Amino acid sequence: MSPVHRTPPRTAPGDRALDSVMFALDRTSPVPLYYQLAQQLEAAIEHGALTPGNLLGNEVDLSARLGLSRPTVRQAVQSLVDKGLLVRRRGVGTQVVHSQVKRPLELSSLYDDLESAGQGPTTRVLRNEPLAAPADAAAALGLAEGTEVTVLERLRCTHGRPVALLRTYVPPALLELPTQRLESTGLYRMMRSAGIVLHSARQSVGARAATAEEAALLDEKEGAALLTMRRTAYDDTGRPVEYGSHVYRASRYAFDFQLLIRP
Amino acid sequence: MSPVHRTPPRTAPGDRALDSVMFALDRTSPVPLYYQLAQQLEAAIEHGALTPGNLLGNEVDLSARLGLSRPTVRQAVQSLVDKGLLVRRRGVGTQVVHSQVKRPLELSSLYDDLESAGQGPTTRVLRNEPLAAPADAAAALGLAEGTEVTVLERLRCTHGRPVALLRTYVPPALLELPTQRLESTGLYRMMRSAGIVLHSARQSVGARAATAEEAALLDEKEGAALLTMRRTAYDDTGRPVEYGSHVYRASRYAFDFQLLIRP
DNA sequence: GAGTGGTCTAGACCACTGA
DNA sequence: CAGTGGTCTAGACCACTCT
Numbered sequence: 001m002s003p004v005h006r007t008p009p010r011t012a013p014g015d016r017a018l019d020s021v022m023f024a025l026d027r028t029s030p031v032p033l034y035y036q037l038a039q040q041l042e043a044a045i046e047h048g049a050l051t052p053g054n055l056l057g058n059e060v061d062l063s064a065r066l067g068l069s070r071p072t073v074r075q076a077v078q079s080l081v082d083k084g085l086l087v088r089r090r091g092v093g094t095q096v097v098h099s100q101v102k103r104p105l106e107l108s109s110l111y112d113d114l115e116s117a118g119q120g121p122t123t124r125v126l127r128n129e130p131l132a133a134p135a136d137a138a139a140a141l142g143l144a145e146g147t148e149v150t151v152l153e154r155l156r157c158t159h160g161r162p163v164a165l166l167r168t169y170v171p172p173a174l175l176e177l178p179t180q181r182l183e184s185t186g187l188y189r190m191m192r193s194a195g196i197v198l199h200s201a202r203q204s205v206g207a208r209a210a211t212a213e214e215a216a217l218l219d220e221k222e223g224a225a226l227l228t229m230r231r232t233a234y235d236d237t238g239r240p241v242e243y244g245s246h247v248y249r250a251s252r253y254a255f256d257f258q259l260l261i262r263p
Numbered sequence: 264m265s266p267v268h269r270t271p272p273r274t275a276p277g278d279r280a281l282d283s284v285m286f287a288l289d290r291t292s293p294v295p296l297y298y299q300l301a302q303q304l305e306a307a308i309e310h311g312a313l314t315p316g317n318l319l320g321n322e323v324d325l326s327a328r329l330g331l332s333r334p335t336v337r338q339a340v341q342s343l344v345d346k347g348l349l350v351r352r353r354g355v356g357t358q359v360v361h362s363q364v365k366r367p368l369e370l371s372s373l374y375d376d377l378e379s380a381g382q383g384p385t386t387r388v389l390r391n392e393p394l395a396a397p398a399d400a401a402a403a404l405g406l407a408e409g410t411e412v413t414v415l416e417r418l419r420c421t422h423g424r425p426v427a428l429l430r431t432y433v434p435p436a437l438l439e440l441p442t443q444r445l446e447s448t449g450l451y452r453m454m455r456s457a458g459i460v461l462h463s464a465r466q467s468v469g470a471r472a473a474t475a476e477e478a479a480l481l482d483e484k485e486g487a488a489l490l491t492m493r494r495t496a497y498d499d500t501g502r503p504v505e506y507g508s509h510v511y512r513a514s515r516y517a518f519d520f521q522l523l524i525r526p
Numbered sequence: 527g528a529g530t531g532g533t534c535t536a537g538a539c540c541a542c543t544g545a
Numbered sequence: 546c547a548g549t550g551g552t553c554t555a556g557a558c559c560a561c562t563c564t
Binding site: 052071084087095097098198199200201202203204205206207208209223224225226227234236237238239250253254255256257258259260261 | 315334347350358360361461462463464465466467468469470471472486487488489490497499500501502513516517518519520521522523524
């Protein structure tokens with residue numbers, strides 16, 4: 001038996017590097033406390049102050065040390081668990097996931113489409129006009145076949161070379177779509193500016209051989225393997241706001257994404 | 264003005280069908296209350312008792328009516344918001360998403376791989392042996408190149424016809440992989456039985472032309488467009504447990520999934 | 527048995543929305 | 546303005562894991 005009366009130094013196998021990390025919470029900030037904490041925890045993990053091994057002292061101590069209630073600390077921790085950075089084990093503790101794969105890097109191509117404006121990628125609008133909706137677009141948008149919609153065809157390039165050919169159908173009168181702004185700003189930012197809040201999207205990814213026309217536009221050979229993607233996007237009321245049928249050069253593009261498996 | 268003193272009938276524009284729905288909460292059950300409530304809400308939505316329009320009375324009333332605290336009710340509602348079934352609007356209320364797309368149907372092919380055992384799909388193991396890890400597999404699994412791993416090659420069929428050719432590398436000594444159980448049970452179930460808890464996976468989907476060998480196995484023509492998918496799966500400690508490099512017949516398979524866009 | 531996360535309560539105040 | 550969700554507190558008991 002140890003002659004120590006107090007709690008021993010406690011550098012257990014799964015030692016808690018968190019003790020040395022300082023957190024600065026600003027109660028006057030409009031940013032929620034749980035969110036401030038989550039951000040600082042995430043930064044500490046990324047920056048390496050919190051090593052993958054095992055860690056993160058128990059929630060009761062942590063909340064006492066931070067001057068927060070346990071539910072608030074839990075809310076912060078939970079958000080990182082949802083991001084896949086932490087794992088909770090009942091009776092054990094909360095650990096930082098080993099993970100080579102730090103950044104979840106968000107999800108697949110929608111993210112690209114959301115962000116690809118201004119910087120490297122450029123977009124050329126090949127077509128932007130009203131059209132009687134074809135069967136697939138009408139079905140996806142919940143309209144009668146033949147309803148007038150706006151059809152866009154855009155050629156997306158990175159490093160000056162084509163990557164994707166995007167055909168998009170937008171419901172009538174949803175928003176103005178001046179070609180110039182489409183090329184400079186991107187469809188999703190225009191929607192956001194118009195007060196349309198994206199909520200979810202349904203995607204289907206497949207493959208097929210390039211047609212002669214696609215091959216010419218994309219600088220591929222006819223019959224080359226292309227990635228295809230059909231997507232219907234919905235706003236926060238569940239209303240479809242876009243249906244797209246796109247092809248990507250398989251030689252220059254792939255869909256990368258991380259899944260979290262939920263029990 | 265109405266001569267009524269009490270609260271009027273209150274069949275406002277966004278009327279609350281929830282008032283007529285009964286909830287049965289069992290406090291003796293080991294199932295958490297918030298989870299019971301979430302399930303019953305989800306069932307009510309799916310079954311149509313809660314119509315897409317607008318709905319769901321405020322959380323304070325709801326918790327009072329159910330005899331629960333507001334945080335508990337919030338936890339239930341939040342889980343459905345996370346699933347994309349409900350939308351909260353501050354100052355307005357919580358609404359059922361219109362959504363054509365009811366079932367989120369989980370995510371892409373991993374789900375298929377998890378579930379495709381026993382029923383329609385069958386799996387034939389073409390190869391199951393130790394092998395010095397090639398560069399890509401070693402990198403993905405965090406091993407030195409040439410480390411001995413187990414390589415699996417499996418041909419997956421539905422309706423008696425081939426759909427996919429799966430090449431999988433499993434770290435050494437992770438678990439036993441008898442061919443017969445692989446064909447009857449599936450890799451993921453075997454992992455689960457071995458106490459391996461899947462946590463996340465990184466996937467990359469692309470396309471390319473079929474080689475002669477692939478074409479022969481998959482009953483396609485050489486040069487046909489195939490979907491390709493590379494996946495590294497991790498368990499809950501962040502340890503890589505599988506690296507796969509797979510090809511799917513584009514004529515018979517596509518990756519379908521739903522994204523939720525988070526602000 | 528000690529320590530952990532999982533769940534739950536009964537309040538409180540604030541920020542935003544809409545009439 | 547009243548009503549809504551968003552955040553936060555300070556406790557409580559339970560279920561599980563590990564030693």
